[in-house]
Amino acid sequence: MLNITDLKIAIRGKEILRGVDLAVEPGTVHGLAGESGSGKTMTGLAVLGLLPHGARTTGRIALGERDLLALTPKELNKVRGGEVAMVFQDPATSLHPMLTIGKQLTEHMRHHLGLGKAEAKARAVELLGKVRIPGAEEAFGRYPHQFSGGMRQRIAIAIALACSPKVLIADEPTTALDVTVQAGILRLLRGLCDELGLAIVLVTHDLGVMSAVADQVSVMKDGLVVESGPRAQVLTNPGHAYTRALLDSLPESRTTQEGS
Template sequence: MLHVQDLNVSLAGANRDIPIVRDVSFELGPGRSLGIVGESGSGKSMTALALMRLLPGAIRATGKIGLEAHQLLAMSEQEMCSVRGNKIAMIFQEPMTSLNPLQTIGRQVAEPMILHKGIDRAAAKNEAVRLLDRVGIPDATRRLNVYPHQLSGGQRQRVMIAIALSCSPRVLIADEPTTALDVTVQRQILDLLRELVSETGMALIIISHDLGVIGEMVDEMLVMYGGHVVERGQADRVFQAPSHPYTRRLLEAIPRFGMPRHERLRTIPGSMPEIGTVSKSCIFAGRCDLVSSDCLLAPPPFVPVGAAHVAACIRAERAMEPVQ
């Protein structure tokens, strides 16, 4: 249903284009879920914005993004407006900055249905009540007339989900859907997303720093570093046998149940390369504890390490030790 091939995102510079995301490829079928993980600055959100054709300013995307019969990067903005919010929708990181503070909740939930489905305002209002009730907004009819600032953070996140679901999209992108929410509300939001995938058959992409969320929610995952995909595979396989040193280090930084209070979590020394860095070696070489002279000769190819599981590391076998 969603087919992404050689997606590149770059910023137009005075003398050359500055690469931000490089050569991202994946496929996602109906009812399937994909997690995208990595540190801040790894290119996760830029990848999502490229899928939505919402890249800012002089940033542009090349490659192929196929959604059913549509080639999104070949469409005009007017054509894309008929797809965005209709066939593909997104839950953004911070609802307070994504919701319109001057419009009521009811109007914002109803608007996509009026624009894309052509239904009248009365029918859209009734459907908005149903959606708000479905995502767990109490007293949904009364809440139609409130404004975003009158809701809690968890309620605003639920409203964003209702807006994204209003036109029954084939693909839903959730960018850090549980950021700044307390643990109880996080659980409710994740359970809701899981139910929606099961009930509607839509495809789900979750972008998160929280590897616990990814491990629980998705079928497949991409690990990104410095704008590159460094590992790709079935989520359970990646967690059981991480095959890139970066993935292994990310997993080692997760607190473990029952670990001694005095034990320190492992950290990754150094920092993410600056945006636009063009490396003639492995992009992770400067922070890798398995680096060798061969790693500095050229960017590594993807190495198969299992069924539908690849890692961009020439020493993948050394990185496959189980994470304790």
């Protein structure tokens, strides 16, 4: 579904990614782990063409047979939000505070799918129900500040799913949430992956999060993927010293859970 080959990015002469390789299959959650500055978020942004002005990019980002790096801005704009969508870390900043939830959902669909007002509303209410927003019909007319952080993140996920993307990039989607709410969001992502056949790239610094939902795990350090493989293999028998260091930094209870 998504195949990244030898992706290199330089910004103002500084090399950020140094040859990233990543393959994400349909119907799987692929965890992309690493500490701050490792390049994991930049990899996700590159897929959507959301890099800073002046970034120099080489390599290949293939969605099916198409190289996203070779698309024109107009062509890429159709892919972004339509075939590839992103959920950001903080829903308080990714949702517009002055627009209702319904407006933010339906504008997205009317732009990409060409739906009429009634069709878009019906799909929006359906999506709010799918991400388990209580009273979806009523929620449609409410504003972001009227929801908790966990509910806002669910709404952000609904917006990302509005145009039935093939690939969903979730960038630290649980970092701003408490542990109980985190678990609910991770279960939601796992369920959506299984139900819709999505390819999900889960970007996080927390290998404990990976242990809950990922099928495959790739570990990044200094702009490179240093280890990649099935979750159980990477988390219980890591082959790279950096992966072992990340695991050793987890609280003992989290490490025990990963080994179980």
